[in-house]
Amino acid sequence: MGNHRDSTEEVSSVAVTSLEASKEKFPDPGLPPHSPRLTDVDPKQNKKAERHVTLLFVISILGALLFWFAYFGIRVEGNFYDVTNPENNHLLRLQNLFLGLGIALSMFGIGIGIVHWARALMPDHEMVEMRHPVSSEESRAEAQDIMETIIDESGIKRRPLLRNTLIGSIILAPLTFVTLFRDLGPANPSLLKHTLWDQGVRLVRDPSGTPIKAADVTIGSAYHVLPENLQSLTHETGYVEEKAKAVVLLMRINPAELNISEDRKDWNVDGILAFSKVCTHVGCPIALYEQRTHHLLCPCHQSTFDAANECEVIFGPAAHPLPQLPIAVDEEGYLVAQSDFHEPVGPAYWERAKHVNEMAGEAN
Incomplete structure (x- = not known):
């Protein structure tokens, strides 16, 4: 124990001596003379x-x-x-x-x-000031x-x-x-509860406005889609606002690769799916579809959704899956909506769960 104390004191003495020698060898140059502007x-x-x-x-x-x-x-x-x-x-x-x-x-x-x-x-x-070890009055x-x-x-x-x-x-x-x-979004979140989609409304291509037949949608393809009744609106009657809520991305995936819950079994047509393009993070338009992995990517903040698994979030800041639009086929073979979205579209806000429950009650 005594040897350890002696060695410690010896090391400290050497350090102090080295510090003093350094000060003598490299004196403090001080501040350069001030030049007035x-x-x-x-x-x-x-x-x-x-x-x-x-x-x-x-x-x-x-x-x-x-x-x-x-x-x-x-x-x-x-x-x-x-x-x-x-x-x-x-x-x-x-x-x-x-x-x-x-x-x-x-x-x-x-x-x-x-x-x-x-x-x-x-x-x-x-100027140079010494730093005080403890703050005082x-x-x-x-x-x-x-x-x-x-x-x-x-x-x-x-x-x-x-x-x-x-x-x-x-x-x-x-x-x-x-x-x-x-x-970034409407001041009243209830405006996102309903869109122009309704039972029997045809899906049309954006921007041409031509309706889409189920037979024309091949596996791996993707379309930017709008409701047909949007064409009756003008800028003065809310065209831009309604389009921003109703935009949809349509794609077809091999049905064997889909993971669909029981209550959504009839929401697709032989693997043809329709999801809202409005990201649930801050509302950016989702337009990037990766065919091999079936992933949808938001270009703003890289939120990634799995289209084969009901568009659940697999990466990024988005907190909710993309709302799915239930679709069917009419007598002429064209794709139509079964109803409006079953939940609000757009960014997740603090009353989202409340509005989802309200929409479920309205649907019933």
């Missing part, structure tokens, strides 16, 4: 830098306003998806241009403005004094125009992204 010695340059920062914050505010003008002010009349309409194409391109330009200017202005403010106007003296009071000193040195109190434009850009820039949240 033009804004530190020339009041005109200081005022000019302040105007530049203010201008950048104003650009950020104008960018946010441009975004909202494009979002709320540019309206596309008629069918959103009529690519043959040159006026629609022009307005859509113009709106997308202004939306992107508005967000870019808003974020660019506030970002570059803060960087320029820090580099040109805020104090740039280097004195330490907290000292930290508060430091924060007040930083605020004073930043000049935000004595530069009201710069301060006000900064506050305006900080408030408006994030709101451009918040505005986009309103497009």
